[in-house]
Structures are given as C-alpha cells and as structure tokens.
Amino acid sequence: MLKKTFLLGFFSLSYAVSMAQSNNLPIYLDDSKPVEQRVKDALSRMTVEEKVAMLHAQSKFSSPGVPRLGIPEFWTTDGPHGVRSEVIWDEWDQAGWTNDSIIAYPALTALSATWNKKMSYKYGKALGEEARYRKKDILLGPGVNIYRTPLNGRNFEYMGEDPFLASKMVVPYIHGVQSNGVATSVKHFALNNQETFRHTSNVIVDNRTLYEIYLPPFKAAVTEGDSWTIMGAYDLYKGQYASQNQYLLNDILKGEWKYKGVVVSDWGAVNNTEQAIHNGLDMEFGSWTNGLSAGTKNAYDNYYLAQPYLNLIKSGKVGTKELDDKVTRILNLAYKTTMNKNKPFGNIASEEHIATAKQVGEEGIVLLKNQNNVLPIDINKAKKIAVIGENAIKIMTVGGGSSSLKAKYEVLPLDGIKSRFGKQSEIKFARGYVGDPGGEYNGVKSGQDLKETRSADELLKEAVELAKNSDYVIFVGGLNKSEYQDNEGIDRKSYGLPYNQDNVITALAKANKNFAVVLVSGNAVAMPWIKDVPTVLQNWYLGSEAGNSLASILAGDANPSGKLPFTFPVKLEDNSAHKLGEYPGNKEELALGKGKDQKNPINITYNEGIFVGYRWHDTQNIKPLFSFGHGLSYTTFEFGKAKADKTTIGQDDKITFTFTVKNTGKKAGAEVAQLYINDIKSSVPRPAKELKGFEKIFLNPGEEKSVSITIDKEALSFFDADKHAWVAEPGDFEALIGNSSDNIKTKVKFTLK
Structure with a gap:
C-alpha cells in the first residue's frame, strides 16, 4: 500500500x-x-x-x-x-526499514x-x-x-x-x-x-x-x-x-x-x-x-x-x-514544503550533525555542585576509575513515548569514559542497582538484555568494594524512559530517585571522597544525600553522542556552561503546584473516580497562578535545592557594576544595561549573564523577579567583555485581565543581573514615567 x-x-x-x-x-x-x-x-x-x-x-x-x-x-x-x-x-508497528x-x-x-x-x-x-x-x-x-x-x-x-x-x-x-x-x-x-x-x-x-x-x-x-x-x-x-x-x-x-x-x-x-x-x-x-x-x-x-x-x-x-x-x-x-522547488535535499548523520549533537550535549550539561574540585578528573591521579550505575550502560534513545528514536548509534556513558580515559587509566564497571532491564519501546529494539540475577545486596557490595579501590568514582544514575519516569502518557509516582539509588549513592560517598554523581534525567529529583556528595552533574538525555559529551566534561576538554532551565525544589511540597494548586486533579473529584474517561473529565485548578518555579521560590524565600539558572564552571567569573543608559524612561522608550564579565580563572569557559526585572511597587501581586534578558559569553582566561542587554515596556508589563491588555505601571523598577535567579551580582534602579 x-x-x-x-x-x-x-x-x-x-x-x-x-x-x-x-x-x-x-x-x-x-x-x-x-x-x-x-x-x-x-x-x-x-x-x-x-x-x-x-x-x-x-x-x-x-x-x-x-x-x-x-x-x-x-x-x-x-x-x-x-x-x-x-x-x-495503518499501524504503530515498525515498518522494518533498514534505512x-x-x-x-x-x-x-x-x-x-x-x-x-x-x-x-x-x-x-x-x-x-x-x-x-x-x-x-x-x-x-x-x-x-x-x-x-x-x-x-x-x-x-x-x-x-x-x-x-x-x-x-x-x-x-x-x-x-x-x-x-x-x-x-x-x-x-x-x-x-x-x-x-x-x-x-x-x-x-x-x-x-x-x-x-x-x-x-x-x-x-x-x-x-x-x-x-x-x-x-x-x-x-x-x-x-x-x-x-x-x-x-x-x-x-x-x-x-x-x-x-x-x-x-x-x-x-x-x-x-x-x-x-x-x-x-x-x-x-x-x-x-x-x-x-x-x-x-x-x-x-x-x-x-x-x-x-x-x-x-x-x-x-x-x-x-x-x-x-x-x-x-x-x-x-x-x-x-511539498511544492517548494527551492528546498535543499538534506542529509543524514553528517560530520556536522554529529558535532552539533556532541556540542549541544557539552553545553547543556549542568555542573550543579563541585566541592573540592573533584572535577575535572586529574588524569595524573586517575590510575583507576570506577564507573557505577545502570544508566552508564543503558541505551536511552529508545523509549519515552512518541519521541522514541532508532538511532544510528548511541555512545553510552561507560563507552565514552573508556574512549577518553582508557589509554591512561584502568576503567572498571559495577552495576550498583537494577532499574529497567528491558530494551524495546514502540517496537524499536535496543538489542540490550540487562537482566540481572544477583541480589541488591550483592550488587551494592560489589560497587562499594570497587569504589574503595579506585582513585575516582563516577556514579551514573537518575531516571530512564520507562513508565512512571520520563515517559509520555503517565507521570512519575514520586519525586525521589527510583530503584533504591539513594542507598547506593550514600554508600559510595562513604567509600570514596573523589566521587561524582551523574544524573541522567529530564526532570528534577530529590537528593537526600546532597551534603555528603561533593560533585553532581545534571546530564539529561543526550542522544547519539551522550557518552562523548559526558566524557568531555569529566575530562575538562569542555568547560561546563549549562544552566538549569527549571528549579530543583528540596522537596515536592516546595513546588507551588503541589503546595497551592491541584495535582493531578481535584481531590474530591479524584475520590469520585472522575478523569477515567472523556465523559467525566476531572478539573485541575492552577491556584498558584503566575507563581511557577523560581517565581514562587524567590518570592516566598523558599531555598531551592538548585535554583533556576544555576550552573557552575571549572573557571570563575566576575561581574562588573551595571549601568543604565538612562535613569528614567517613557512608555515608548527602551533602556540598555551595560556591564562587564571577566574570566578570573585559568580555563576558557562561558558564563550566562541573566537579567531579571523587579517591579518595586505594584498594584497587583508580582514575582520578586522575572527573567527578561540573557546572553551567553565565551571568555579566555583573564579576558573581559562588555555585555549590553536592552529591554522595553514589554519587559516591565503584567497582563491586566480586566482590560485584556498588557500594562506597565509607572514607578520604580530594578534590573537584577547575575548568573542564576538566586545569585544576583549587580543591580540598577530606574523609573518608568
């Protein structure tokens, strides 16, 4: 057909x-x-x-x-x-093509x-x-x-x-x-x-x-x-x-x-x-x-x-x-599209595509914590590197729902680490925990069989012994694309890590101080062990070049520059939708069994309103586990004092904020300058700050660049539902510039006429 x-x-x-x-x-x-x-x-x-x-x-x-x-x-x-x-x-089943x-x-x-x-x-x-x-x-x-x-x-x-x-x-x-x-x-x-x-x-x-x-x-x-x-x-x-x-x-x-x-x-x-x-x-x-x-x-x-x-x-x-x-x-x-005779022919898996996949992965990985500079791995001290955790060997390009892919290849974290460090270091692997041994999603088969006959105690004991006898320990865990995790069609059941990973991480932290946790996920997770773990990387689902992107960051070949696009709350109740709103639906209606079919839909009320993510945390002074916009580097950056090109603006004016960012460390790297706006006095409730501008700046050691971010009335406005219009109220505002929502480096006040 x-x-x-x-x-x-x-x-x-x-x-x-x-x-x-x-x-x-x-x-x-x-x-x-x-x-x-x-x-x-x-x-x-x-x-x-x-x-x-x-x-x-x-x-x-x-x-x-x-x-x-x-x-x-x-x-x-x-x-x-x-x-x-x-x-x-006519079916969802695979067509069986080879190309x-x-x-x-x-x-x-x-x-x-x-x-x-x-x-x-x-x-x-x-x-x-x-x-x-x-x-x-x-x-x-x-x-x-x-x-x-x-x-x-x-x-x-x-x-x-x-x-x-x-x-x-x-x-x-x-x-x-x-x-x-x-x-x-x-x-x-x-x-x-x-x-x-x-x-x-x-x-x-x-x-x-x-x-x-x-x-x-x-x-x-x-x-x-x-x-x-x-x-x-x-x-x-x-x-x-x-x-x-x-x-x-x-x-x-x-x-x-x-x-x-x-x-x-x-x-x-x-x-x-x-x-x-x-x-x-x-x-x-x-x-x-x-x-x-x-x-x-x-x-x-x-x-x-x-x-x-x-x-x-x-x-x-x-x-x-x-x-x-x-x-x-x-x-x-x-x-x-179909009748456009000028469109290009396209291509598959070019060197440029592979490089783009790897670079996005490198720039997207977020260094959440790096106490005592455990990373990057010092190759001179890394004679033995232990890689522990199922996600180091699990294919992630299949699964997740409609975004499941049949990739030409997927470099796994363990393979990427072996490729980068294997010539100088001895790399040994221990599974540590059993998550999802399956390898088929939407009819796409990974070809993996991760079935395990050993008990959880045996796996933990093996992992701890390996950690004790290694110079560096890299735990690769997190979520996967199975049901009730990062997967289309159904939500997670809880905020914590699955498969008893918290116990594994806690034991490994006691076994070796040169310890880094790598979390593969598309979501925030609870970290009850965070005070005991010196280094944490948020690694995401990185596709075909996943292992190479991760190894590049671990080695310091690429300097981490990713910033969180969402807040990691300490606990689920710190999230506004769970504190104020309805999730997964109205409790009384849930008890009555509503939501089971389209004839009886369940209501979900967003009582938290505009206070989503950091807007809630920062306004209520609720300390997050990791804030929106947070991300560390292997180098250090210094922000100069911001200046505005004018102190008072009219409704049709623009205002430009200029400041410097300097790389004060010894490695080339990139910093993301983030500009937030605070409406100091408003007739309606407004968040403590709202992102209204950002620029990513690449700097060599000792290099300094001037950065300018321009905003207009739109950045100062809120939506007036009664007028059904965007309104910028005259009065005093503050531009807050920093490298995360909870790390403001410099401020400038200005007035809107």
Whole structure:
C-alpha cells in the first residue's frame, strides 16, 4: 500500500510537471505568480470532496494531497529531537526499514540548558536536514509546555519553567528546521502540563496566568518564529478540547495573533465534527474511529473532518466558508514544503550533525555542585576509575513515548569514559542497582538484555568494594524512559530517585571522597544525600553522542556552561503546584473516580497562578535545592557594576544595561549573564523577579567583555485581565543581573514615567 501511494504521487506530480511545461501553464503551478494568487487558483480547481480529503489523515503519519492536480501528500514525523523510524501504513508497528536510522539529538531540556540561541538554530537546522532527507514535510515539535511540576513525565521534551527562556530558545530552533522546507509543529497548544489525565482533564486557570506563563512561548513561535503549523493539545480548557477550542484557536491564535498557518491535531485529540469545523482545527490526525460502523470504505473516511463533514455540507447544515479557510492554509503550507522547488535535499548523520549533537550535549550539561574540585578528573591521579550505575550502560534513545528514536548509534556513558580515559587509566564497571532491564519501546529494539540475577545486596557490595579501590568514582544514575519516569502518557509516582539509588549513592560517598554523581534525567529529583556528595552533574538525555559529551566534561576538554532551565525544589511540597494548586486533579473529584474517561473529565485548578518555579521560590524565600539558572564552571567569573543608559524612561522608550564579565580563572569557559526585572511597587501581586534578558559569553582566561542587554515596556508589563491588555505601571523598577535567579551580582534602579 505504501509503494502504491508513492507511485500514485509520482505519476500525478509528473502529470502536473508536464502541464507546467506546456504553453497552457496553470497559475497554481507557475512559480512566477504570487503564492496568494496560486493558492486561489488551486482552490478554485478543487472539488468539495478533494478539499475535505486534505483535512484528514490517510495513514498513521500522512494526509492526502490532490492527485488530479499534482498537489502532493503531506508526510509528518515525530519528533522534537530526532526523526522517528517508519511505521506500517495503518499501524504503530515498525515498518522494518533498514534505512530509517538517524542521529539522536539531546532532548529539549538539554538544548534549553545551553541558554545559547545560536546553538538552538544549529540544532534546528541539523534536525531539519535529517527530516528533509527522510522526505518529511512536517516535524512534530518542538514542545514548549511550561514545567509546572517535576512529576510531569514529558518534561524532558520541553524547554523549562520560564516563558521568556522558552520563547527565546524556540524561535531559532524553528528558523533552523524551516530553512529546509520542513514545517515545525510547535506543541502542545495549550496547558498540557502533565501526562496523567491528559485526555480527560479540564484546566482551570485565570487569564493573567494564561497570558503571562503558558502562552508566551507559543506566541513567540507564531509572531517571531513563523512556525508553519501548531499542534493542539489533548486537555480541555473552558470545557472544550484544546484541538477544537474557540478561545485558544480562534480568539487567541488566529484572532489576536493573526496566525495564518495550519493547526494540526495531536493524534487522537479530536472528538466532535462541528466543533472541529468551527473552532479552529485545520488538519486531523490519529482519531480513534474505525470507519466500518459507518460503512465507509476505509477508517480514515470516518474521521471527524472526513465523511461526517462532507455529509453536513451536502445536507446544507454547514457551508464551505470554514472549509475554504482550512484548505487555503494547507495550500499555503504546501507551497512552503511539498511544492517548494527551492528546498535543499538534506542529509543524514553528517560530520556536522554529529558535532552539533556532541556540542549541544557539552553545553547543556549542568555542573550543579563541585566541592573540592573533584572535577575535572586529574588524569595524573586517575590510575583507576570506577564507573557505577545502570544508566552508564543503558541505551536511552529508545523509549519515552512518541519521541522514541532508532538511532544510528548511541555512545553510552561507560563507552565514552573508556574512549577518553582508557589509554591512561584502568576503567572498571559495577552495576550498583537494577532499574529497567528491558530494551524495546514502540517496537524499536535496543538489542540490550540487562537482566540481572544477583541480589541488591550483592550488587551494592560489589560497587562499594570497587569504589574503595579506585582513585575516582563516577556514579551514573537518575531516571530512564520507562513508565512512571520520563515517559509520555503517565507521570512519575514520586519525586525521589527510583530503584533504591539513594542507598547506593550514600554508600559510595562513604567509600570514596573523589566521587561524582551523574544524573541522567529530564526532570528534577530529590537528593537526600546532597551534603555528603561533593560533585553532581545534571546530564539529561543526550542522544547519539551522550557518552562523548559526558566524557568531555569529566575530562575538562569542555568547560561546563549549562544552566538549569527549571528549579530543583528540596522537596515536592516546595513546588507551588503541589503546595497551592491541584495535582493531578481535584481531590474530591479524584475520590469520585472522575478523569477515567472523556465523559467525566476531572478539573485541575492552577491556584498558584503566575507563581511557577523560581517565581514562587524567590518570592516566598523558599531555598531551592538548585535554583533556576544555576550552573557552575571549572573557571570563575566576575561581574562588573551595571549601568543604565538612562535613569528614567517613557512608555515608548527602551533602556540598555551595560556591564562587564571577566574570566578570573585559568580555563576558557562561558558564563550566562541573566537579567531579571523587579517591579518595586505594584498594584497587583508580582514575582520578586522575572527573567527578561540573557546572553551567553565565551571568555579566555583573564579576558573581559562588555555585555549590553536592552529591554522595553514589554519587559516591565503584567497582563491586566480586566482590560485584556498588557500594562506597565509607572514607578520604580530594578534590573537584577547575575548568573542564576538566586545569585544576583549587580543591580540598577530606574523609573518608568
């Protein structure tokens, strides 16, 4: 069936090309004509049946074009950090291709932790090239849902807790991908901040919080990034499902933001034909319909925007105004992707792609703690290095849900360490604990069998003995991509590390002082052992080059410069969603069994409002385990006193803050200068500080650079729900500049007239 469709597409396109080469050139095929004119011409030539067909899937990951007119079909693909392997036409099962392996890039928490906008563009460009080579038209990513709780199983796919950081990192990613003629599909719009009850929850959040916290990355993706598609979410908002939501899609996205692109549904997110027609959805994928009960010739004809829509039109119950708008958007997308003759060919696994994957990993790794300078490893003193922990040998590119990948290769932490240190040092491994011995996810097989017959006591004893007889001990643990961890579809059960790792870490800390804990995860975890462990690295899921990126940091070949994109609370109750809000849903409704199906959705109220992450910790003076923006280095940096180019500004003015950053240590490195704004006196509750600017500065030893960050009224504003407008109140403000939210180095006061 797959072969048949490709041939049909080929012949229809060949026919269109032959038409274009004749003297009677159709306008819709004429590159010299404006796209708007070409779209109108194509639309005028299409039957109602052809238009409706373009609105819904024809397979698991494709939708039809118009073969009669030579308009190609669209092919979509997961996901945000690598191009997913091919599946069977009508099934989720693997197609069994041998040429669909790719480079796995670090997950988006790692990209966001680089705080490097140029790196985000390189990442997007490389990923887009691989998608283009694989003949994909829409890449289903990136994800920018805000990190509200550390239990969200899908946080590893997103860009952290701060809307400003996510906004600034997502835009270059989009530009990079779309430079290849491949559309991004920024997801999941909106308020999909947990996986538990994601299909059956109604989110209740005030308008100010919606606009200040949860919408900004999507708005940036649309108004600055020009993402050609946006993916709707599963949850309900105002009692309507997000993928067919009047307020989110029509009023905000297509109304206020003037979005001209295509809204696609998440797979299985549509459940009502008339709402899908009228409430902003353009393309429907993955709906759970069988087609047979309606007597249609295939399941896809029974999608909500398929035969049911056509029947409503033919019966006169609905018109074609919405239909023409949807198809117009899809045709515009076609001229940027499937019918774009100028797009590059793309490539897979080039040296540049491999280097990008490794560099993102190096820049994203965060040095959380480094007491007594345990790292970098002193090769002259490291005759014996012990590597302990299952995550040192476990493949992580498979698993996690829809972002599971079939990578060409994955350098494991143990292999990366052996490659870097093996010539000078003896490297020995002990497992330490048993987590997930499985090696197959979404039909992709890792080829690993990590079954273990020894008891937990035996494993611990072996690990401790090895640690005692080594010069350095590197424990590689954390989470994995199994159920109830970093995984789509269901959240974590608890904040602590699984598999009894706390006991292993505590024992190893007693056995050797030259001890570093490496945490592989996309989420914050509890660290009851933190006072006893001298060094901690937050390592993320780093993809194909994971082991090489880690070894580079351990050796000091690369100086760590990553900064946390979200807060690590000491305990779960320190997180505002768990302290003030409802998670995983309303307790009374939970007791009644609500949320089990779509007929009985459960309410989730965001009582914490705008006080998410560091906004809560810093305002309430709750000391975090590690703060937002935190990240150490193997060198030291000094901030000079900041100055503003003016002390008073008007509502239409900009203000620039200038300061110096100097590398006062002995190694080249990079520091991230972060600018936060404090509204000293406000008529509404505001956080103690909010991120409004940042720059990553690379410095050689002794080098000093001047840094300037400019802001305008937008950085001083809050959203007034009553006025439905952004308001900057006149009065005194403070610019706070430092290298984390809890480490401010210099301040400047100024006044807004």
